[in-house]
Amino acid sequence: MTFYQFSKTVVNSILRPLYRIEVRGIENFPKSGGVLLCTNHISNLDPPVVGITCPRPVSFMAKEELFRVPILKSILPNVKAFPVKRGMSDRGALRKGLSLLKEGEVLGLFPEGTRSKTGKVGKGLAGAGFFALRSDAEIIPCAIIGPYKPFKKLKVVYGKPIDFTGLKKEKISVEDATEIIMGEIKKIIDxxxx
Structure with missing residues (x-):
């Protein structure tokens, strides 16, 4: 058993009963090939919750500062997370993300870049659109719905893949591509x- 699988088992045994996590739309998740998984962001617990509900291992981009926290800096790389510098175009992180998608892995992103204080879906950053347009990955929108309150139901809903084939031909901007992804996440929540 890898460290990732071990962590997933431990975290699952704690979070699933605590937040009565219900997963919907798992049949929409591709069984193989590169997947860009885009999720709304309402809590620090979102990455582990997505990690335990997703049928495949997920590599998350995580803010660089987390890799300086003593315990986290040794755990994060072992659970497939990699650092990204916030507030600037981090070419290294973009290359790493594209490379993961090319290798048929799952890249997990929170396009808003930061947690929503209100719980409402905010504006997404261009990174999600960049990966959607620059890779051949399937784009899966995902929504985490409900309060993180013990024993209240929390839903994780995986949407159908977003087809970007026609949009790539139209040469839409990365900002517009991100807006389409965020729109799909909002639709799932509604x-x-x-």
Whole structure:
């Protein structure tokens, strides 16, 4: 058992019963090939929650500062996270992300770049659009819905892949591509909110 699988088992046994996590749309998730997984961001617990509910291992971009925290700096690389400098175009992180997608891996992104204080979906950063347009990966929108309150239900909903084939031909901007992804995440939230 790898460290990733071990961590997933441990975290799953704690978080799933605590937040009564319900997963929907898992059948939409591609079984193989590169996947760009884009999720809304409402809590620090979002990465582990997505990690335990996703059927395949996910590599997350995480803010560089986290890799300076003593315990985290040894854990993060072992759970497939890699650093990204915020507030600037981090070419190294972009190259790493594209390379993962090319190798048929799952790249997890929170396009808003930071947690939403209100719980509402904010504006996405251009990174999501960049990966969507520059790779052949399937783009899967995902929404985390509900409060992180013990024993209240938390939903993780995986949407259908977003088809960017026609949009790539139209040469849309990375900003517009990100907006389309964020729009799909909002639609999932609107549809699955009880």
């Amino acid at each position: 549809t699955h909110q009880d």
